[in-house]
Amino acid sequence: MKKIIVICLSLLMMASVAACAGTQQNAEQPQTPAEPVRVAALAGPTGMGLAYMMQDMQDRYSVELFTAPDQVTAKIVNGEVDIAAVPINLASVLYKKTEGKINVIAINTLGVLYVLENGDTIHSVADLAGKTVWSTGEGSTPEYILNYLLAENGLTDSVKVEYLADNAELIAKLGDGSAEVALLPEPHVSIASAQNENVRVALKVNDLWNEKNDTQLVQGVYIVRTDYLAEHKDQVDAFLKDAADSANKVVTDENAPAVVVAQGIIGKEPIAKRAIPNCNITLITGAQMKASVSAMLKVLFDTNPKSIGGAMPGDDFYYAADPS
Numbered sequence: 001m002k003k004i005i006v007i008c009l010s011l012l013m014m015a016s017v018a019a020c021a022g023t024q025q026n027a028e029q030p031q032t033p034a035e036p037v038r039v040a041a042l043a044g045p046t047g048m049g050l051a052y053m054m055q056d057m058q059d060r061y062s063v064e065l066f067t068a069p070d071q072v073t074a075k076i077v078n079g080e081v082d083i084a085a086v087p088i089n090l091a092s093v094l095y096k097k098t099e100g101k102i103n104v105i106a107i108n109t110l111g112v113l114y115v116l117e118n119g120d121t122i123h124s125v126a127d128l129a130g131k132t133v134w135s136t137g138e139g140s141t142p143e144y145i146l147n148y149l150l151a152e153n154g155l156t157d158s159v160k161v162e163y164l165a166d167n168a169e170l171i172a173k174l175g176d177g178s179a180e181v182a183l184l185p186e187p188h189v190s191i192a193s194a195q196n197e198n199v200r201v202a203l204k205v206n207d208l209w210n211e212k213n214d215t216q217l218v219q220g221v222y223i224v225r226t227d228y229l230a231e232h233k234d235q236v237d238a239f240l241k242d243a244a245d246s247a248n249k250v251v252t253d254e255n256a257p258a259v260v261v262a263q264g265i266i267g268k269e270p271i272a273k274r275a276i277p278n279c280n281i282t283l284i285t286g287a288q289m290k291a292s293v294s295a296m297l298k299v300l301f302d303t304n305p306k307s308i309g310g311a312m313p314g315d316d317f318y319y320a321a322d323p324s
Helices: 002-028 045-049 051-056 069-077 088-097 141-152 167-176 188-195 205-212 226-231 233-252 256-262 269-278 286-303
Strands: 037-042 061-066 083-087 102-110 113-118 132-135 160-163 181-185 199-204 218-225 281-284
Touching: 037 045, 037 069, 037 233, 045 051, 045 083, 045 102, 045 233, 045 269, 045 281, 051 061, 051 233, 051 256, 061 069, 069 083, 069 088, 083 088, 083 102, 088 102, 088 141, 088 218, 088 286, 102 226, 102 233, 102 286, 113 167, 113 188, 113 205, 132 141, 132 167, 141 160, 141 181, 141 205, 141 286, 167 181, 167 188, 181 188, 188 199, 188 269, 199 205, 218 226, 218 233, 218 286, 226 233, 233 256, 233 269, 233 281, 256 269, 281 286
Parallel strands: 037 061, 037 083, 132 160, 132 181
Antiparallel strands: 083 218, 102 218, 102 281, 113 181, 113 199
16 A cells, blocks of 8 residues: 555656646747737828837837828738728728728828918918819819818809829929919928928818818728737737827827838928828727717718718727727
């Protein structure tokens, strides 16, 4: 009996030692890091808000910048990116196109549009009567917002709108006087003003919008693939927190223009310095995001249903959690 007890105790001791050794070995093995969240953004205000994430969190986020919304659309529809910054109407269009496989998770940009004039004759929206307004963004939010404001102010029939495909071409026309009035987004507003001292901001579209609406002028949002959100909710919540911190730094840090330029978002630091205060960079989530996005989409739907995909998105479109 004593021999049996001794043998059993010996076996227990050996098992305990083996377990401890295994635990120590497992503890010493480095954990496999999570794959970086793949993020797509446009060079401009949405990209500007991510500048500090791009600089300081490259191990957690792989951010790719694009020049056109269509490029971002292809990436997220094909599953090549997880989160994307897109115009608000495009978010709704993609929700419809993918049969509900897109969620909007935050507002990243409010109004960035301005009416510029090469001269000094426009001081109110009524002064646009009889003018030709040159713009870019045909078929996207600039067109729908402009049409809405002209209609609300009774100017649809008295203002001619001409569209160009390229912001640089419009800035050139504004600068040489062949276009007297232009609707442009930042940072192109700052570029135009820097190139020609006679070009000035005549009207802030945010102000015109607020005169006719109780809701915010939302222009840019973050969206996520629904399947990615279902599998990686913690990463999405972490992204929202990090994006909020980055946006706040861009708005408040005096070194932000240099960071924005270093990340390739804007080409020149003086332009970035002028543009940042006018870009309305933000990060709004949760119930406030849902209310503002829904209200903005309703305005766009009433103006042109096709602008948001033909129908208002359902409640499942909104990821309304407030990450701590």
